[in-house]
Amino acid sequence: MSARLAVRDLTKHYGGVQALAGVSxxxxxxxxxxxxxxxxxxxxxxxxxLSGAIFPSSGEVLLDDRPVRFASPAAAHQAGIATVYxxxxxxxxxxxxANFFLGxxxxxxxxxxxxxxxxxxxxxxxxxxxxxxxxxxxxxxVRLASRDLSGGQRQALAIARAAAWTGKVLLLDEPTxxxxxxxxxxVLDLVRRVSAEGIAVILISHQMTDVLAxxxxxxxxxxxxxxxxxxGTELTSExxxxxxxxxxxxxxx
Amino acid sequence: xxxxxxxxxxxxRLPLHHALWRRSRAVVRDLWIGGxxxxxxxxFSVDSPYFLTRANWLNTSSTxxxxxxxxxxxxxxxxxxxxxxxxxxxxxxxxxxxxxxMSQLTAGQPAGAEVxxxxxxxxxxxxxxxxxxxxxxxxxxWAGIPPFVVTLGTLxxxxxxxxxxxxxxxxxxxxxxxxxxxxxxxxxxxxVPVLITAVITIWCGLLLARTRFGAYALSIGDSRExxxxxxxxxxxxxxxxxxxxxxxAGVAAVLVMARLGAGSPDSGATxxxxxxxxxVIGGASLFGGRGTIIGSVIGTGIIAVLLTGLVLIxxxxxxxxxxxxxxxxAAVYIDQLRNRKASRK
Numbered sequence: 287m288s289a290r291l292a293v294r295d296l297t298k299h300y301g302g303v304q305a306l307a308g309v310s311x312x313x314x315x316x317x318x319x320x321x322x323x324x325x326x327x328x329x330x331x332x333x334x335x336l337s338g339a340i341f342p343s344s345g346e347v348l349l350d351d352r353p354v355r356f357a358s359p360a361a362a363h364q365a366g367i368a369t370v371y372x373x374x375x376x377x378x379x380x381x382x383x384a385n386f387f388l389g390x391x392x393x394x395x396x397x398x399x400x401x402x403x404x405x406x407x408x409x410x411x412x413x414x415x416x417x418x419x420x421x422x423x424x425x426x427x428v429r430l431a432s433r434d435l436s437g438g439q440r441q442a443l444a445i446a447r448a449a450a451w452t453g454k455v456l457l458l459d460e461p462t463x464x465x466x467x468x469x470x471x472x473v474l475d476l477v478r479r480v481s482a483e484g485i486a487v488i489l490i491s492h493q494m495t496d497v498l499a500x501x502x503x504x505x506x507x508x509x510x511x512x513x514x515x516x517x518g519t520e521l522t523s524e525x526x527x528x529x530x531x532x533x534x535x536x537x538x539x
Numbered sequence: 540x541x542x543x544x545x546x547x548x549x550x551x552r553l554p555l556h557h558a559l560w561r562r563s564r565a566v567v568r569d570l571w572i573g574g575x576x577x578x579x580x581x582x583f584s585v586d587s588p589y590f591l592t593r594a595n596w597l598n599t600s601s602t603x604x605x606x607x608x609x610x611x612x613x614x615x616x617x618x619x620x621x622x623x624x625x626x627x628x629x630x631x632x633x634x635x636x637x638x639x640x641m642s643q644l645t646a647g648q649p650a651g652a653e654v655x656x657x658x659x660x661x662x663x664x665x666x667x668x669x670x671x672x673x674x675x676x677x678x679x680x681w682a683g684i685p686p687f688v689v690t691l692g693t694l695x696x697x698x699x700x701x702x703x704x705x706x707x708x709x710x711x712x713x714x715x716x717x718x719x720x721x722x723x724x725x726x727x728x729x730x731v732p733v734l735i736t737a738v739i740t741i742w743c744g745l746l747l748a749r750t751r752f753g754a755y756a757l758s759i760g761d762s763r764e765x766x767x768x769x770x771x772x773x774x775x776x777x778x779x780x781x782x783x784x785x786x787x788a789g790v791a792a793v794l795v796m797a798r799l800g801a802g803s804p805d806s807g808a809t810x811x812x813x814x815x816x817x818x819v820i821g822g823a824s825l826f827g828g829r830g831t832i833i834g835s836v837i838g839t840g841i842i843a844v845l846l847t848g849l850v851l852i853x854x855x856x857x858x859x860x861x862x863x864x865x866x867x868x869a870a871v872y873i874d875q876l877r878n879r880k881a882s883r884k
Contacts, residue, residue, distance in 0.1 A: 360770040375768040377761035379828040384754060389769030391751045403751035 288351050290315045290486040291336070291367070291455045296345035297510075298331050305331040307510035308345070313455070313486040318477060320497035320504035321490045324530055327507040329490050330459075336488070337369035337457055338362030349454070366454030370461065374444040378433035382425055383407075385432050386414045386447050421446050421479055424472065438469025442476050449480045456480060456487045462496055474500050494523050506530055572822060572870065576840045583848035590851050597730060601798055603843035604736040605630070605807070608791035609814035610821075610835045611743045612784030617818050618747065619780050620760035620827025621679060621686035626788045627811025628697035629671045631804045633792035635701045637664030638710035638802025645714060653714045660713065664796065665789035671697055672785015676778035694811075701804025709803035713796070721797025732794040739790065743783075744832035756780055760827025809860075813842050816867040822874065841866060 289312035298306040306328045313319040323329050334340045336347065338356030346353050349365060356362040359369070376385050387410050393399055394406040414428045423442040425435060432440060441461055448456055458477065462470040470493075477500050481487045491497055497504050503517040506529040513529040513536035516522075528534035583590040609626045616623045641660035671693055678689040704710070724730040747753035755776045758766050766773050788807070795806050821838030823830025845862045 359768065363770060371768075373764070375762065375765040377758045377765045377828065379761050379824075380754075380758055384758065385765075388758060388765065389771045391754060393751065402746075405749055405751060405754065407749070 289313060289348070290317075290350060291488075292348040292351075293332075293336070294346050294348065296332070296335065296347070297343045298328075298335065298340070299343050304510050306335075306342070309507065309510070309512055311505050311512065311515070313488055315454075315486050316481055316484045317503070318481045318487045318489055318501045320501035321488060321507065322492060322494075322497055322504055322526060322530060323507035323513075324492075326509075327530075328510045329507055331510075332507070333369070333457060333459055333490055336362070336367060336455075338367070363452065366452050367457065368448035368452035368455070369457040369459065370441075370444045370448050371459050372463065374440055376432045376440060376444060379431050381431055382418075382428040382435070382443060383411050383414045385443060386410075386417070386428075386450070388447075390451055417450050418443075418446055421449070421476055423476060436469065437465050438472045441465065441469075441473050445473070445476055445480065449483070449485055453485065456485050458487065458489045458491075460491055460493075461489070462491070462493055470496070494526055497521075497526065498523060508532060508536055511536065572820060572834065572841070573837050576837050576844065579841060579844045579848065583844065583851065587848070587851040590848060593728065595847060595851065596728070597724070599843050599847045600733045601730050602846070603839055604730075604732045605791045605795050606810050606813045606817060606842060607736055607740060607836065607839045608787045608794070609784075609807075609810055610817040610839050611740055611832060612787035613814050613818045614821075614823055614830050614832055614835045615743075615747060615753075615756050615780045616686070616784050617815075617823045617825060618760050618827060618830040619756045619777060620763070621777070621781070622690060622815070622825070623675060623781065623784045624687065624690040624811065624815075625671060625675060625693040625697055626784060626814055627807035627809070628694040628701070629668055629785060629788040630792045630795065630807030630810060632671070632697040632701035632704075633664040633667035633789045634796040634802040634806055635704045635710060635804045636667040636802070637661060637792060637796055638713050639663075639704045641714060641717070642710050642712040645712060653716050657714055657717055657720075660717070660796075661793050664792045664802075665786060668785045668787070668789020668792060669782060670785070671788070672782035673778070675785065676781030679781060680774035680777035698804065704804070707804065709801045709805075711801035713800065713802070715800075717797050718800035721794065721800070732798060735790075735794065739787070740832060740836060743787075744836075747830075747832050752776070752779070757828055757830075760824075760829075762828075813863065814839075816863055817842050820867060820870040825871075838870075 292312035294310050296306050296309045309328065309332065311319070321329055321332060335342050338359040338361050341355070348354070354365060356365065377388065392406045392410050394404045411428055418425050418428070423439065423446055425439050425443060432443060435443065445458065445461065461477070462473050465473065474496060477487060477489065489496065489501060498521065501521070503515060504521055504526065505515050506513045506526060508529065516525055525534070529536065589595055609630065613623055613626060637660040640663040641656050644656045644659060675689055675693055678684050679686050721732060725734065747756065755766065755771060759773055759776060763773055796802050799806070817838035818830065818835045819825060819838070820841055821831065821834025823834060842863055845866065846859050849859055849862060850856060
């Protein structure tokens with residue numbers, strides 16, 4: 287099976303600082319790949335390259351085996367890669383429907399409505415309700431302002447939106463970092479359901495419990511290279527921490 | 540493969556009555572300011588037998604149209620997180636420019652070729668508003684200069700241009716049919732300027748609440764970052780929003796010119812703050828992301844009723860400005876209290 291998204295020998299340097307020094311990894315459709323590492327290991331540089339925010343210095347990114355190079359986050363988005371950053375990028379006073387459809391509003395059918403940009407509010411609300419229900423989020427009312435939702439519900443809205451509009455790869459940056467235990471559990475459930483629909487998920491996190499709970503495999507970055515790729519019985523808290531801290535010597539660089 | 544299905548989480552779900560309460564709160568906020576307007580109308584009617592008369596309605600409504608048109612454009616700007624301080628000055632300049640065009644074309648012409656002259660004059664006024672709107676929008680969206688600074692600058696520029704056209708004097712050498720148009724009314728009750736303003740206001744109300752343009756205006760004001768990340772061309776929409784504000788100032792200039800029979804560079808001087816006050820009294824947030832046209836209509840109504848009502852109950856006219864300022868501060872304060880109370884829940 288060919289990978290949905292793969293990177294080969296990716297490097298990135300800022301002046302003399304080597305942020306990534308040759309990283310290769312891949313993620314399949316329907317798989318959750320964890321990317322872990324200490325501060326400065328190269329996690330956010332990797333995220334920025336994959337989401338189209340910056341270009342790599344060398345190496346290539348393959349989407350469905352085709353080399354891609356994203357000129358902007360919008361281009362990455364267009365190609366089917368969505369990123370949910372920690373700040374979620376929700377408009378707080380706007381309701382759930384407006385946030386869910388932001389940038390992809392559905393217009394009413396006739397030509398006059400299309401000319402003036404008349405929104406098909408009813409269809410948008412119905413679609414939001416059904417999408418959120420399908421992913422089993424706990425958002426009680428799609429007419430609530432997004433700032434009136436709980437932290438877990440906001441995160442769920444951002445993930446559901448990204449999943450609904452991209453379909454290929456979902457990049458999640460620390461999705462549970464600001465949440466309570468119960469809400470973390472909810473978000474992780476949602477991540478499982480999104481991947482079960484065939485979306486390749488890359489979860490960037492320093493919460494070992496998250497990685498152990500939802501990831502099929504985990505890539506440990508250390509000082510800009512892959513220290514280890516762990517899966518199955520090897521994917522344990524001790525191993526993750528060992529490779530992250532360097533207590534266990536890297537075996538893949 | 541991760542295929543483990545978990546049951547839907549039941550915790551963290553808000554009870555339904557809680558959700559309904561949150562939604563009704565927004566409606567109540569919109570209604571209470573309407574209640575204030577109603578109370579003012581009742582109070583002035585009791586105090587003065589002249590308040591609920593046709594003459595007072597015609598007087599109040601035609602002056603309110605200018606403020607309302609500016610307030611409608613300002614609503615979009617404020618919802619988008621900006622401010623347009625230039626609208627009053629642009630109104631004055633646009634009216635003077637329109638009158639200047641007409642006076643130049645009329646000079647030495649026989650009467651009778653009026654229709655074309657009037658049309659060109661009106662077009663010039665609207666074009667002047669459009670030009671200032673484009674400049675404001677471009678400087679805010681592309682040059683990234685704060686709206687307060689940009690529009691404070693164009694306020695000065697528009698005022699200066701208005702004075703330059705005729706050495707600071709108003710221009711009254713315009714065709715008489717302009718005044719006829721401006722003071723005509725339907726059935727004795729609906730002045731033509733009021734009708735035009737009503738049509739524009741309803742259209743803009745739908746534009747803000749029901750179209751993609753309005754949705755983007757509100758979202759830009761709420762979180763420009765979210766809008767940019769969603770791949771929306773925020774600059775294009777900001778340009779259009781400030782341009783709309785400028786065009787409406789141009790239309791307001793036409794109506795003022797038609798009512799007074801002259802183009803005066805000072806004609807919008809007090810409308811500026813009244814328009815912003817009307818929008819804010821109507822519940823729009825100066826931080827962006829929240830506001831409605833119906834709110835701005837009610838806000839304009841409160842200001843117009845205060846201005847004419849105080850005269851009718853023999854309060855010296857200088858108190859009008861004081862009253863408007865006090866109402867503005869009170870409205871914002873009450874709104875803040877409500878928000879603070881809501882966010883503690």
